[in-house]
Amino acid sequence: MENRGFHQTCSWAWETAFDQIREVSDREFAAVPIRTGHPQNEVRLIDVLLRPEVLVFEPLWTVIPGNKAILPILWSLFPHHRYLLDTDFTVNDELVKTGYAVKPIAGRCGSNIDLVSHHEEVLDQTSGKFAEQKNIYQQLWCLPKVDGKYIQVCTFTVGGNYGGTCLRGDESLLGHQKRE
Known part of the structure; x- marks a missing residue:
């Protein structure tokens, strides 16, 4: 939440936080202390991740299978x-x-x-x-090709239960063109 109580959303990867920890560790410490704020008053991702007012949708354990x-x-x-x-x-x-x-x-x-x-x-x-x-x-x-598009099946869970399925199709092997 920002200082007026409004919800803020952002997308990031846990790896971003790990990169920050590695950078500080290599430069300053054998083990990085958890602290709020940075010597140059820069707010870093690692300084806010474990605060109680931060709601994380992708929990830390997902780093292992991801x-x-x-x-x-x-x-x-x-x-x-x-x-x-x-x-x-x-x-x-x-x-x-x-x-x-x-x-x-x-x-x-x-x-x-x-x-x-x-x-x-x-x-x-x-x-x-x-x-x-x-x-x-x-x-x-390679993904199967149907009507000129490579098809990827995506499934989702919500609260540990089946949440849905969708199909993504793309003309490129890696799906970096326009997806439908």
Whole structure:
């Protein structure tokens, strides 16, 4: 809430807060103290996240399943599981054979992804603000194409229960064109 009691909304990623913590840690401390305000009177995301008047819609635990670094770990624990794609922190021989996607570990909204064919040619790519992050490399698996559009099924939960389903269609492999 702003100082007059009106609700403010904004969108951010937990990774933004972690980046701020890392930056301050590298520069000043072994462990960053939680404090209000900044020496230069700049308000940082990490200074307000845990305040009682801040309502967070995406809780901190979502960082774990939302972070793509979990995917190579899952693949190593359950190789060739029917619901997993081969994923590694480096390009391996199997990925070169099938083609692969290059994805930033904490990327969001399809930013900074490259799709590379088994002939090592870039099929599609997106740009964004995650170019400096470390990447994972995941087996290429293209979405089904229906009437000239690649279709993605999206499902949502509300309060731990089914909340809805929608279909997104796009003419590009990565969905960075006009979505319907």
